[in-house]
Amino acid sequence: MSPGPTTLEFLRQIIARDFQVDPQLLQPDARLEDFAIDSLGLIEIMFAVEEQFSITVPSEPPDARTPLNTLNDLVRYIDRLVSEQRGATPADEAVP
Amino acid sequence: MRRVVVTGMGLISPLGNDPAAVFDRLLAGDSGIRRLPETFNKRLASRIAAPAEFDGEQRLPAARLRMLDRVSQFALAACGQALADAQLALEDEDANQIGVSIGTGMGGAHSTDNAYQRVYEQQSDRVEPFSVILAMNNAPASWIGIEHGLQGPNLTYSTACSSSAVAIGEAARRIAHGEVQVMIAGGAEAPLTFGTLKAWEALKALAQEDVENPAASCKPFARNRTGLVLGEGAAILVLEDAEHARLRGARLHAEVAGYGLATDTEHITRPSIGGQAKAMALALASAGLAPSDIGYINAHGTGTQANDAVETAAIKEVFGAAAGACPISSTKSMHGHLLGAAGALEFIIAILALQRRVVPPTAHLRIRDPDCDLDYVAEGARQIEALTAVMSNSFAFGGTNAVLIARRA
Numbered sequence: 001m002s003p004g005p006t007t008l009e010f011l012r013q014i015i016a017r018d019f020q021v022d023p024q025l026l027q028p029d030a031r032l033e034d035f036a037i038d039s040l041g042l043i044e045i046m047f048a049v050e051e052q053f054s055i056t057v058p059s060e061p062p063d064a065r066t067p068l069n070t071l072n073d074l075v076r077y078i079d080r081l082v083s084e085q086r087g088a089t090p091a092d093e094a095v096p
Numbered sequence: 097m098r099r100v101v102v103t104g105m106g107l108i109s110p111l112g113n114d115p116a117a118v119f120d121r122l123l124a125g126d127s128g129i130r131r132l133p134e135t136f137n138k139r140l141a142s143r144i145a146a147p148a149e150f151d152g153e154q155r156l157p158a159a160r161l162r163m164l165d166r167v168s169q170f171a172l173a174a175c176g177q178a179l180a181d182a183q184l185a186l187e188d189e190d191a192n193q194i195g196v197s198i199g200t201g202m203g204g205a206h207s208t209d210n211a212y213q214r215v216y217e218q219q220s221d222r223v224e225p226f227s228v229i230l231a232m233n234n235a236p237a238s239w240i241g242i243e244h245g246l247q248g249p250n251l252t253y254s255t256a257c258s259s260s261a262v263a264i265g266e267a268a269r270r271i272a273h274g275e276v277q278v279m280i281a282g283g284a285e286a287p288l289t290f291g292t293l294k295a296w297e298a299l300k301a302l303a304q305e306d307v308e309n310p311a312a313s314c315k316p317f318a319r320n321r322t323g324l325v326l327g328e329g330a331a332i333l334v335l336e337d338a339e340h341a342r343l344r345g346a347r348l349h350a351e352v353a354g355y356g357l358a359t360d361t362e363h364i365t366r367p368s369i370g371g372q373a374k375a376m377a378l379a380l381a382s383a384g385l386a387p388s389d390i391g392y393i394n395a396h397g398t399g400t401q402a403n404d405a406v407e408t409a410a411i412k413e414v415f416g417a418a419a420g421a422c423p424i425s426s427t428k429s430m431h432g433h434l435l436g437a438a439g440a441l442e443f444i445i446a447i448l449a450l451q452r453r454v455v456p457p458t459a460h461l462r463i464r465d466p467d468c469d470l471d472y473v474a475e476g477a478r479q480i481e482a483l484t485a486v487m488s489n490s491f492a493f494g495g496t497n498a499v500l501i502a503r504r505a
Contacts, residue, residue, distance in 0.1 A: 019159060020157070040163075040229075047222075047224075047225040
């Protein structure tokens with residue numbers, strides 16, 4: 001799956017804002033650890049992602065086959081979750 | 097047993113964020129208690145409190161603030177001051193020999209309040225991602241350890257209003273027993289949230305507003321006292337093995353000469369003459385001092401009907417004939433009750449009194465209570481040239497009574 005520009009742009013925006021990173025440095029192959037984004041930083045990013053894309057990010061991290069090392073890894077992972085969860089509208093989840 | 101000295105002090109308080117300046121305001125009888133702005137919340141019966149002048153956004157970058165409740169911000173700021181005051185070059189020290197011992201009653205109360213507002217009031221299913229880390233009681237101590245790389249024991253004590261006196265006393269014991277050379281010890285509290293104020297209001301423990309002068313709402317030992325006023329802040333001391341301090345040529349503020357810890361089991365909130373007296377007696381015994389050696393008592397003096405009369409009786413029980421001659425003041429009349437940070441703030445004030453040979457007054461004590469008939473320094477600050485040892489009392493809901501004694505080093 002090719003990185004969705006919307007996802008990448010959103011990530012750039014919040015990482016630049018919350019981690020004080022120059023947006024120019026936030027290229028798709030940029031490594032998160034280079035911006036001091038650790039496991040807690042990732043939780044913070046995912047919190048914003050959940051609100052932006054109306055998805056639920058699972059508590060457990062993705063398995064080793066889908067590492068979250070680079071910005072592109074993150075984009076791919078988020079896009080996959082969006083695609084998997086598309087159609088799960090609030091109406092479907094509503095309890096009578 | 098090793099001698100323990102105080103080599104650094106720092107504080108964030110309703111009277112300012114510098115020990116010497118805060119002490120000057122206390123001597124002047126200047127109160128930091130005031131009416132909170134209406135925006136705070138109109139639903140409070142009494143909006144009187146003692147807020148600290150502290151804007152975290154001016155001090156810390158946004159990325160750090162998101163991880164730090166106000167209580168941890170206070171603790172870090174006060175610790176930074178204390179370390180600078182001690183001129184302790186951490187890079188030259190063994191990190192395993194420096195511990196942290198912090199008292200807090202409520203931990204991250206603001207974060208708890210915020211999370212509950214989102215879940216219950218706003219019916220949101222989402223709270224801040226770091227709510228757990230923000231609110232946990234050991235966050236202030238942990239952040240101090242992390243910020244400065246201190247790998248000795250990292251401890252948090254939560255014994256309500258005696259939390260930081262306990263934290264200091266227990267830290268001093270660790271040094272005295274030779275376990276560590278330095279302890280960063282004190283307390284932090286940030287309880288000025290709507291939820292916390294409401295809870296204290298429900299307990300009928302909060303002072304009514306003095307309508308003529310809100311700053312005078314807390315009147316310890318006065319017949320017309322109506323309760324305590326909540327305050328916020330942090331007070332941190334650098335405690336050090338005296339020999340360690342001597343070898344590095346440190347300036348000594350005082351010696352931590354005594355610590356008494358006594359539990360009363362009569363009641364969850366009602367203060368006990370026996371428990372308070374026992375804590376004072378144990379502190380004197382551990383310092384090897386007689387009551388007449390104590391030249392000043394910084395009282396627990398909350399301004400509640402129950403505490404002030406009981407504390408007066410307890411002092412009489414321990415001090416006997418010397419009770420009437422010992423100047424006693426409750427500085428809570430000016431800085432309010434900092435709960436888990438109260439003991440540390442008041443121990444610093446007692447040490448400053450020792451250093452400067454002048455004791456701060458009990459403010460707003462105009463109408464005498466026959467049950468409170470000792471010398472509360474009501475008329476204003478008093479110079480006492482012969483001051484050689486001072487006592488600081490901290491008593492708590494739950495019954496953990498703690499008393500600290502400082503002596504000229």
